[in-house]
Amino acid sequence: MWCSRTALGRLRRIAPCTVTGFHRAMSTLPKVYVTRKVPPDGLDILRESGQVQFEMWDSDDPVPRVELLKKVKGCDGILCVLTEKIDAQLLEAAGPNLKVVSTMSVGFDHLSLDELKKRGIRVGYTPDVLTDCVAELTVALLLATSRRLIEATHEAKTGGWGTWRTLWLCGHELANSTVGILGLGRIGVAIAERLKPFKVKKFIYTDVEQRPELANMIEAEYVSFDEMAKQSDFLAVCCALTPETHGICNLNLFSKMKKNAIFINTSRGGVVNQEDLYEALSTGLIAGAGLDVTTPEPLPTHHPLFTLKNCGKHARLMIQMYLSIKKKKHWTPLTFIV
Numbered sequence: 001m002w003c004s005r006t007a008l009g010r011l012r013r014i015a016p017c018t019v020t021g022f023h024r025a026m027s028t029l030p031k032v033y034v035t036r037k038v039p040p041d042g043l044d045i046l047r048e049s050g051q052v053q054f055e056m057w058d059s060d061d062p063v064p065r066v067e068l069l070k071k072v073k074g075c076d077g078i079l080c081v082l083t084e085k086i087d088a089q090l091l092e093a094a095g096p097n098l099k100v101v102s103t104m105s106v107g108f109d110h111l112s113l114d115e116l117k118k119r120g121i122r123v124g125y126t127p128d129v130l131t132d133c134v135a136e137l138t139v140a141l142l143l144a145t146s147r148r149l150i151e152a153t154h155e156a157k158t159g160g161w162g163t164w165r166t167l168w169l170c171g172h173e174l175a176n177s178t179v180g181i182l183g184l185g186r187i188g189v190a191i192a193e194r195l196k197p198f199k200v201k202k203f204i205y206t207d208v209e210q211r212p213e214l215a216n217m218i219e220a221e222y223v224s225f226d227e228m229a230k231q232s233d234f235l236a237v238c239c240a241l242t243p244e245t246h247g248i249c250n251l252n253l254f255s256k257m258k259k260n261a262i263f264i265n266t267s268r269g270g271v272v273n274q275e276d277l278y279e280a281l282s283t284g285l286i287a288g289a290g291l292d293v294t295t296p297e298p299l300p301t302h303h304p305l306f307t308l309k310n311c312g313k314h315a316r317l318m319i320q321m322y323l324s325i326k327k328k329k330h331w332t333p334l335t336f337i338v
């Protein structure tokens with residue numbers, strides 16, 4: 001049912017009216033469809049504005065497409081989240097009243113911007129609300145992957161933790177490393193700021209164009225896509241999903257990366273060719289991957305990427321030993337205690 005209790009109350013206060021007049025006033029308020037249960041604070045803004053009537057899909061699960069197509073009919077506004085494809089079909093279903101679409105998300109790859117533009121529909125989104133949390137999550141994933149925390153937990157729980165061994169689960173060091181950022185924006189900068197105290201040697205980035213203002217904040221060097229692949233010990237993918245970036249992390253990239261490289265994706269699953277990632281991980285082209293996003297989401301529990309633990313573990317262990325010995329990373333001059 002289309003209503004806003006506070007809006008109704010406010011309307012009554014502003015313009016006391018008969019029930020019939022009141023309902024007439026309500027029916028002229030612009031209609032907004034909210035496609036998901038949004039946090040109460042956000043909803044209060046709509047409710048208290050007294051300027052709209054709205055209906056919300058009151059669930060934590062996405063509104064089924066068929067239902068959505070029915071519900072948006074005649075709407076003036078849509079407040080959606082990233083699970084709703086706002087495309088030509090939906091805009092046709094909404095009809096000519098639709099004036100504004102607002103998405104509670106940083107990414108907007110679920111919106112057909114061309115179709116929206118063509119119809120003169122304004123678009124709002126919520127940039128920056130996630131910068132800190134995505135940066136923190138990226139660092140968490142990067143450390144958990146490079147320090148092999150998931151494997152270590154598994155070994156501890158399943159009895160694989162035997163005696164102390166010199167190189168077992170050693171992982172990869174951020175100190176003295178080169179961190180590559182694919183797509184430098186607010187989030188990329190926030191990630192670099194957090195990683196810097198780990199004594200990273202160098203930040204590099206690649207993007208469709210140079211971003212000197214952002215790059216200066218973290219002293220990052222602009223490099224070509226191939227250079228970034230070759231130089232990065234850690235690669236954080238932070239780009240938006242666009243037709244240009246779709247599947248950009250594929251065998252072409254992985255085959256140029258270092259064998260000890262750690263790949264982290266907190267942008268969108270669509271930027272990665274997952275078959276290629278599976279191949280890269282299972283054949284030891286790269287050392288490990290930490291994924292916050294996949295295609296589809298959630299990834300089916302039987303997906304090959306979930307089977308990689310052993311294969312990945314062995315590959316990583318061999319590479320780790322090789323590097324450690326080659327670089328004599330763990331051998332320091334002997335210090336006498338007594």
Ligand SMILES: O=C(O)C(=O)CO
Nearest residue numbers: 082104105106107130
């Ligand atoms: O807001 C976004 O774009 C997100 O990915 C939220 O997880």
